[in-house]
Amino acid sequence: MRWTGMRGVVDIPSYVLMQPTTLCNLDCAYCYLPHRAVDRRMSVAVAEAVADTVNEWARTVERFSVVWHGGEPLAAGRDHLAALMAPFRGVEHHIQTNATLIDDGWCEFFLQHQIEIGLSIDGPAARNALRVDRAGRPAYDRILRGVEALRRHGIRFAVICVVSDPRPGIAADLYRFFRELGCYWLGINIEEREGVNQRDNTRAEAEVRGFWAELAGAWSADPAIELREIEWSLHYLAAALRGEEDSVLPRQRDPVPTIAHDGRVVLFSPELAGFSDAAGYGDFALGNVLDTPLAAIVAGAAEPTGWVAEYFAGVERCRHACPYFGFCGGAHASNRYFELGRFDATETEHCRNTKIRLLEGVLDHARGLDHARR
Amino acid sequence: MPEDLTMPAGNPAHGEALAGQPATAGDRPRGDGSHQRTDDRQRTDSLADRVQAAAAGLAPLVAQAEAVQRERAAIAKERGAPRWTDVFTTQFTEFSNRPR
Numbered sequence: 001m002r003w004t005g006m007r008g009v010v011d012i013p014s015y016v017l018m019q020p021t022t023l024c025n026l027d028c029a030y031c032y033l034p035h036r037a038v039d040r041r042m043s044v045a046v047a048e049a050v051a052d053t054v055n056e057w058a059r060t061v062e063r064f065s066v067v068w069h070g071g072e073p074l075a076a077g078r079d080h081l082a083a084l085m086a087p088f089r090g091v092e093h094h095i096q097t098n099a100t101l102i103d104d105g106w107c108e109f110f111l112q113h114q115i116e117i118g119l120s121i122d123g124p125a126a127r128n129a130l131r132v133d134r135a136g137r138p139a140y141d142r143i144l145r146g147v148e149a150l151r152r153h154g155i156r157f158a159v160i161c162v163v164s165d166p167r168p169g170i171a172a173d174l175y176r177f178f179r180e181l182g183c184y185w186l187g188i189n190i191e192e193r194e195g196v197n198q199r200d201n202t203r204a205e206a207e208v209r210g211f212w213a214e215l216a217g218a219w220s221a222d223p224a225i226e227l228r229e230i231e232w233s234l235h236y237l238a239a240a241l242r243g244e245e246d247s248v249l250p251r252q253r254d255p256v257p258t259i260a261h262d263g264r265v266v267l268f269s270p271e272l273a274g275f276s277d278a279a280g281y282g283d284f285a286l287g288n289v290l291d292t293p294l295a296a297i298v299a300g301a302a303e304p305t306g307w308v309a310e311y312f313a314g315v316e317r318c319r320h321a322c323p324y325f326g327f328c329g330g331a332h333a334s335n336r337y338f339e340l341g342r343f344d345a346t347e348t349e350h351c352r353n354t355k356i357r358l359l360e361g362v363l364d365h366a367r368g369l370d371h372a373r374r
Numbered sequence: 375m376p377e378d379l380t381m382p383a384g385n386p387a388h389g390e391a392l393a394g395q396p397a398t399a400g401d402r403p404r405g406d407g408s409h410q411r412t413d414d415r416q417r418t419d420s421l422a423d424r425v426q427a428a429a430a431g432l433a434p435l436v437a438q439a440e441a442v443q444r445e446r447a448a449i450a451k452e453r454g455a456p457r458w459t460d461v462f463t464t465q466f467t468e469f470s471n472r473p474r
Contacts, residue, residue: 001422015469017469067469069468069469094469096468096469118469160467160468160469187467189467189468216435220435220438223438223439223442226442226446228467230439231439231443234432234435234436234439235439237425237428237432237435237436238432238436238439238440240421240422240425241425241426241429241432241433241436245422270468271468323420323421323422324421354467359421360424362435363424363425363428363432365431365435366428366431366432366435367427367428367431368431369431369434369435370428370430370431371431373430373431
């Protein structure tokens, strides 16, 4: 197969990520974020500089999103977050939060600013044990209080769930939990070794495939939640059945601009933000919005240098070597670097756990259905 | 505010940067970047062949997914959300909520 998707970079991304503060009130064992213990806040000047470009982009495209991401964005406080949001026009705002600080006041803020909400929850209490505060206390009860507040105010929410020990026997229970929790959308992330998280993410193939196969079965039995991994797999597999698997990926790559609290911009992998001494790569930043327009920083990706050029070379190696390229678009930049120490490396444990074994697990489930029918 | 957000210095046990110090992405193993073969890849049949071999079981799953997606699209249209953009394709999976 000659894969033709993900060549070059789009002129206008679909969203930007903003880091209103580096601080998080939790200290999850697998967190990738440096500086999460300190409150380094984004200035309004940084937000205004980003908005100069984003407002123009939002006028040009049908839909543009500004995502307020971690640290824990609610730790910045409502007044400061409102001041950071004020310069933006014609965009959708999103917040990815650990939910522990959500109360009635925050819910009113979400409704007033029409903010879409994504929560980070790993399942029922026993499966949520890695989400703890700095004193090591479980965050689960505080998360549920936040969810209750959202329900009281009729605010819908999506969920990201990190699974550290994927294996058969837990996927159906997880899906049932989130069905009862009431999220409308669910993304499952197998724990990654990236950023400051150095925990080993090597997992046994049969266990991970079994996990995804079981999750496919749980979704199929009750497809009430939009389940990112399973539905994306089926979208790809439907195209593959028609012989159109090369049509699935976007034609060009989205640069996912991430603006750190101090205005520095990282492209492609937000997990690279916040580092200052990466061996041979500096701080990964491609500019700072306080001295260069965001549009110019993004446009610079069309003529890549440094780690971005190395990453693009890695993408081409994936394109030529990996039969799953049409499904995933190449190993993520951060996983290449944090697992393998360079950006032109190819297959990572993240590729195996979250792309290859996912697709094969869904195929396993489909084959099982066929055998059961016979 | 439900809790004190004034935090002590970072937790080195979690590899976290101490307050006021730079975060170091430091000494990573710099391999040769060659494609690594694992058990996942030790297969004699191709992915395309495996997909076709699973076609009978895949067909109802695909039909089910397309049906629920059509249903959601209709609801999304009523909400004024114009199109579906899945963040899976932007390769950043720690953001959950760009819905229809």
